[in-house]
Amino acid sequence: MNIKVLGSGCANCKTLERRTLEALDALQLTAEVEKVTEYADIASYGVMRTPGLVLDGRVVVQGHVPTVEKIKELILSPRNGS
Amino acid sequence: MRPLGTMQRYALAALSLPVWLFLYGSLDAAARFVVYGLLRLEGAGRFAEALFFFVYEVPKVLMLLTLVVFAVGIVRTYFSPERTRAALEGKPLFIGNVMAAALGIVTPFCSCSAIPLFLGFVEAGIPLGVTFSFLIAAPMINEVAVVLLLGLFGWETALLYVSMGLVIAVSSGWFIGRLRMERYVEEWVYAVRTTHAAAEEAVPSFSERLDRGRESVKEVVGKVWPYIVLGIAVGAGVHGYVPENFMAGIMGKDVWWSVPLSVLIGVPMYSNAAGIIPVVQALLGKGAALGTALAFMMSVIGLSLPEMIILKKVLKTRLIALFAGVVAAGIVIVGYIFNAVY
Numbered sequence: 424m425n426i427k428v429l430g431s432g433c434a435n436c437k438t439l440e441r442r443t444l445e446a447l448d449a450l451q452l453t454a455e456v457e458k459v460t461e462y463a464d465i466a467s468y469g470v471m472r473t474p475g476l477v478l479d480g481r482v483v484v485q486g487h488v489p490t491v492e493k494i495k496e497l498i499l500s501p502r503n504g505s
Numbered sequence: 506m507r508p509l510g511t512m513q514r515y516a517l518a519a520l521s522l523p524v525w526l527f528l529y530g531s532l533d534a535a536a537r538f539v540v541y542g543l544l545r546l547e548g549a550g551r552f553a554e555a556l557f558f559f560v561y562e563v564p565k566v567l568m569l570l571t572l573v574v575f576a577v578g579i580v581r582t583y584f585s586p587e588r589t590r591a592a593l594e595g596k597p598l599f600i601g602n603v604m605a606a607a608l609g610i611v612t613p614f615c616s617c618s619a620i621p622l623f624l625g626f627v628e629a630g631i632p633l634g635v636t637f638s639f640l641i642a643a644p645m646i647n648e649v650a651v652v653l654l655l656g657l658f659g660w661e662t663a664l665l666y667v668s669m670g671l672v673i674a675v676s677s678g679w680f681i682g683r684l685r686m687e688r689y690v691e692e693w694v695y696a697v698r699t700t701h702a703a704a705e706e707a708v709p710s711f712s713e714r715l716d717r718g719r720e721s722v723k724e725v726v727g728k729v730w731p732y733i734v735l736g737i738a739v740g741a742g743v744h745g746y747v748p749e750n751f752m753a754g755i756m757g758k759d760v761w762w763s764v765p766l767s768v769l770i771g772v773p774m775y776s777n778a779a780g781i782i783p784v785v786q787a788l789l790g791k792g793a794a795l796g797t798a799l800a801f802m803m804s805v806i807g808l809s810l811p812e813m814i815i816l817k818k819v820l821k822t823r824l825i826a827l828f829a830g831v832v833a834a835g836i837v838i839v840g841y842i843f844n845a846v847y
Contacts, residue, residue: 430617431617431620433615435615435617436617462621462624462819463624463693463696463697466621466624466625466628466697466699467697467698467699467700467701468701469625469701470621471586471587471590471618471622471624471625472585472613472618472621472622473617473618473621477701480701482701486585486586486613486618487717487720488720
């Protein structure tokens, strides 16, 4: 699975990244977590609120930091096919 | 602890409102009890007065803030920049400005999202002036500022601040729009295209909306409470110890240069509403004029140096200078009008 955290480096973006890693840890999954910090790249996902979470090219969260539980659910969701 | 079921959580949420009301209603008596009963400061004059102000206002403002931030957090789940953008598309200039300013209040926004939002608006072809109305209203009229004004100044001043903020956002955006400044936006901005599938977030359930409200309380109240405590402490000191009419010569009605000077000092100052409003409220009691005080608060809250530096990524210096200049001029005019009317 390819995971991207969209955000220019604000506090919320760092929290989202940390929680995503925690969620992966808890699920004992390994996946590459990539940070997207360039504004033009963030905008290419159509995201107008940071932070954003992208799973396999799909924006699943934007503008808030979900709980670790919620991120686990999103990762396991069948639509993300992992 | 076992996680609560949905019904139990609704019940808890419904029950907390009467508890909140009861506590809020007993704050005055509690503060009196602490200062005059427990500490026996009856005859101590100034110090007792300042302490009472602090002990009463801090919990009052924090409680108001918690309630309002919670409610606003829920309301904001019904709005999104995507919907706001869709609503603004194809609107004529003036109507677009009015809508953008109004939506700026309710659309979730933080200064770290200013650039992605700007890019999204430009890509959708929303006129620059309309985008500016949004970008002026969103930070200037925020729930923290409104709560502090409500708690410390009363609803009239809070309403005044909000309506003047809207007037400034609409007129400044309209004015910038008329000047056709599109070429002062960095070229790369116009090249940005959404290449990935649009975001598709599931519609949140009501219980998720409640969660979002709780998250925003944790985030906002967790961040601003030290400023509120500090601001009210300074305000309490000013109330108790600064002589009456001390500010009349500097921020008074009859000092014509006080409004532009306040704005000039206010723009580069970066403080959040939580820290600055209690201090300004205290100064008002010492002879500062309302228009001057409002102008100072608006320039501190609505125009900030860090925001300009962020905008530098997408706007050329000339446009940033024009933006700051137009908004500052609008604030000065509002300040003069208030000093003249009151």
